[in-house]
Amino acid sequence: MRTQDAGHRAAAVAAIADRDYRRAGDEYTRAGWRVLSDPREGIDPFDADEKGWVGDGLGYLATGAVCYRVASLETRATRRGVEGVAVAEDLTNGLDHPVQHACLKEFAADFRTVAGLDGADGAYRAAETAYEDAASAVDSPQTWGTTPLFEAAATVLQQVARGPADGEIAIPWADLHGTDPDDPGRFLAQRAVVKRQRFPGLVERAVDDGFLAAPRGTTEYDTDHHRCPHCGSTDVNWVAESVLCLRCSHPTAETN
Structure with missing residues (x-):
């Protein structure tokens, strides 16, 4: 079990598959606030937490803002962004490690x-x-980089990057970090460098294209049991209770 989003993330992914980005933004927003209020059983969002489970809530709010931008709902995206900045800053009162x-x-x-x-x-x-x-x-930057807080901050970028990459992983974990874990500051700072250089352009590309890909889940290539009725691909993405085309994020169909 990850975090307690009350099913709103699954609903958001289904809305993306339907190209209903307004509804996707609403569902990601609900998922975000749900996790921020009660991240996981036994976890208080305002207490120290080495794993940073509350980060999923921030990630959902950020993805919701992208959905609103793609849906041409700029005012709602702006509000989500302002809220997100405020919440991220406030969470420093609970999460207590400098790297967090x-x-x-x-x-x-x-x-x-x-x-x-x-x-x-x-x-x-x-x-x-x-x-x-x-x-x-920081003793092990790789360990910090794979905690829920850090993974949530990477997932938004990776989801947005999937659109122009034909559904593939355009920015893998290794590319998002430095090459020398013995230099933990530079190893983790590379995250911000990569985002500063690439994230704004990827967001604008999604807005211009009017398309945000679904997040990547469990994938299978060249199947003999699914074919996308929209683009013909037989590559499948199982994610958040949806069975989607890996390439175009539309619902895919069983062939037998």
């Missing part, structure tokens, strides 16, 4: 990016500095 504070700065920059707010470049640079400053408190 750096990740929350990264999230704040993400919210500026997905909502089209000013100041994203400077916010990513602030996150880079925070990661460098946290280096002395």
Whole structure:
């Protein structure tokens, strides 16, 4: 079990498959607030938590903002971005490790990016500095990079990047981090560097194309049991209770 989103993430993914991005934005917003209020059994969102489960809530709010942008609902996207920046900053009162504070700065920059707010470049640079400053408190940057907080901050970027990449993983975990884990500050700061350089353009591409891909789940290529009625692909993406085409994120159909 991950976090308690009351089924709203699954509903958001189904809405993306239907190209109903307004509904997807609403469902991701509901998932976000649900997780922020009660992330997981036994986890208080305002207490210290080494794994940072509350990060899923931030990730859902950020994805909701992208959905609103794709749906040409700029005002709602702006509101979601402003809210997200405020929540990310507030969560530093609970999550207490310096590297988590750096990740929350990264999230704040993400919210500026997905909502089209000013100041994203400077916010990513602030996150880079925070990661460098946290280096002395980090024993294993790989371990931190795979906690729910950090994974949630990576998932939004990776989902947006899937659209122009024909549904493939365009920004894998290894590309999002530095090459030398013995330099933990630089290893983790690379996250903010990559996002500063690539995320704004990817968001704008999604907005211009009017298309956001579904998140990637369990995949199977060249199947003999599913074919997409929209694009003909036999590659399948099982994600959040939906069975989708890996390529175009439409619902795929069984062939036997």
